[in-house]
Amino acid sequence: MTDRHHRRTRGTLAALAATALLGTATAAATPASGTPALPNPPSPRPTASHPPVTAVCSAAYRITKKLDGGATWNMCWRYSTDAGLILDHVTYQPPGGAPVRVLSSARLAQIHVPYDDGGAEYDDLTGAGFGWGLQDLKAAECPGGTLTTVKVPEVGQVKGLCTTTRARGHAYRMAADSGTGVHQAQAKDLLVYTVNKVGWYEYISEWRFSADGTVGANVGATGSLSPVDYNATDGRGWPIGKGARGYATSHAHNVFWKLDFGLDGGKDRIEQYDSTVTPPTGDGSPTVTTRRTAVTKELAGDAKNMRWWRVVSGTGKNADGHARSYEIVPGHTDTHAGRGFTKHDVYFTQARGCEQYASNNIGNCAPNAGDSVDKWVNGETLTKPTVWVNIGFHHIARDEDQQPMPVHWQGFQLAPRDVTAMNPLTPADLASQNGQPSLEP
Numbered sequence: 385m386t387d388r389h390h391r392r393t394r395g396t397l398a399a400l401a402a403t404a405l406l407g408t409a410t411a412a413a414t415p416a417s418g419t420p421a422l423p424n425p426p427s428p429r430p431t432a433s434h435p436p437v438t439a440v441c442s443a444a445y446r447i448t449k450k451l452d453g454g455a456t457w458n459m460c461w462r463y464s465t466d467a468g469l470i471l472d473h474v475t476y477q478p479p480g481g482a483p484v485r486v487l488s489s490a491r492l493a494q495i496h497v498p499y500d501d502g503g504a505e506y507d508d509l510t511g512a513g514f515g516w517g518l519q520d521l522k523a524a525e526c527p528g529g530t531l532t533t534v535k536v537p538e539v540g541q542v543k544g545l546c547t548t549t550r551a552r553g554h555a556y557r558m559a560a561d562s563g564t565g566v567h568q569a570q571a572k573d574l575l576v577y578t579v580n581k582v583g584w585y586e587y588i589s590e591w592r593f594s595a596d597g598t599v600g601a602n603v604g605a606t607g608s609l610s611p612v613d614y615n616a617t618d619g620r621g622w623p624i625g626k627g628a629r630g631y632a633t634s635h636a637h638n639v640f641w642k643l644d645f646g647l648d649g650g651k652d653r654i655e656q657y658d659s660t661v662t663p664p665t666g667d668g669s670p671t672v673t674t675r676r677t678a679v680t681k682e683l684a685g686d687a688k689n690m691r692w693w694r695v696v697s698g699t700g701k702n703a704d705g706h707a708r709s710y711e712i713v714p715g716h717t718d719t720h721a722g723r724g725f726t727k728h729d730v731y732f733t734q735a736r737g738c739e740q741y742a743s744n745n746i747g748n749c750a751p752n753a754g755d756s757v758d759k760w761v762n763g764e765t766l767t768k769p770t771v772w773v774n775i776g777f778h779h780i781a782r783d784e785d786q787q788p789m790p791v792h793w794q795g796f797q798l799a800p801r802d803v804t805a806m807n808p809l810t811p812a813d814l815a816s817q818n819g820q821p822s823l824e825p
């Protein structure tokens with residue numbers, strides 16, 4: 385990023401087609417007004433059989449970890465000089481169960497950095513060398529783990545991939561019904577991460593896999609503030625160093641991830657849930673109505689209070705007969721209205737091989753296809769959805785940002801919803817407690 389004035393190619397900012405927006409998403413079979421639209425009770429059926437998930441990469445590119453409690457995560461990794469670390473064929477195997485395909489592929493899809501004064505705008509992945517900036521890690525940076533050498537084209541061998549575990553405290557706690565016993569478990573997560581340097585910034589790109597089936601994706605920005613950006617004299621900066629000078633220019637880091645699920649190895653569908661709260665009348669209590677909307681066409685989605693999305697398997701069901709799904713749980717975000725591709729929080733597009741990066745796309749799409757994710761939301765029916773998550777951080781520098789800059793994290797989680805019939809870590813003596821407990825004395 386030595387070229388301070390490099391600018392991304394600016395495409396025409398076509399207005400998002402109205403058909404892309406929520407209003408036209410096809411509603412699910414909607415019950416009468418005021419009736420909660422939660423998933424239909426399933427018809428009784430035997431446990432779905434799980435096709436075996438076989439490793440599709442050689443041992444050198446495989447990550448397998450059995451965590452405390454008996455759950456196993458399994459995946460393949462590869463490396464791109466644009467996207468950096470890519471994880472493929474990610475499966476979760478609950479204790480005592482068969483492996484469940486969670487993600488067919490997951491990776492970063494852009495880090496877009498526009499400066500508040502309009503003087504610079506970077507696409508760190510496809511325009512500023514993110515992938516080539518893979519850093520050698522010291523053993524101490526991967527405590528208790530394994531450092532793997534990554535062959536980076538034109539760079540060479542970089543000891544840049546850390547695979548390790550990290551304690552995260554309680555997985556659960558429950559006092560026993562009688563006596564003084566406590567059911568509790570302390571959990572460890574599998575962590576997989578790289579550090580990529582772009583200009584003066586260093587991005588820690590971290591994937592976290594928990595024993596309970598949760599996946600976390602986070603990017604931590606550290607390194608240094610850009611030394612050539614202490615020139616904000618127009619009110620768009622913050623004084624760093626002594627007195628009222630050296631104003632570091634404020635900017636944003638809009639981080640995009642691209643997720644292709646293929647839950648349970650089948651076709652996915654997308655659902656959006658919205659809850660509406662009605663204040664009480666008279667002496668009553670507030671009520672809440674939750675509605676489900678099937679997202680059957682491509683969508684540029686906006687986060688909203690009490691709104692969430694989930695990716696649902698078209699085929700896989702848990703032992704209770706409920707469709708397996710993963711819920712998208714965004715972390716804090718500063719949504720940046722500056723570009724068509726930054727102003728929405730999540731995108732669901734029909735999967736297409738050339739659509740690889742959320743902006744400044746380098747996939748070989750047709751000349752008129754547009755080069756950012758917002759352009760690809762154009763009314764297609766979603767039969768094979770790709771999920772794009774955008775988490776923004778508006779960075780107004782502070783004195784503490786030097787030196788080095790403390791890590792600032794931004795990201796999201798994928799939370800399992802009905803992947804297993806119970807908490808996959810349920811201890812054996814509670815295994816019968818599925819469904820409404822008996823109220824008999």
Ligand SMILES: [Cu+2]
Binds near residue numbers: 635
């Ligand atoms: Cu920053």
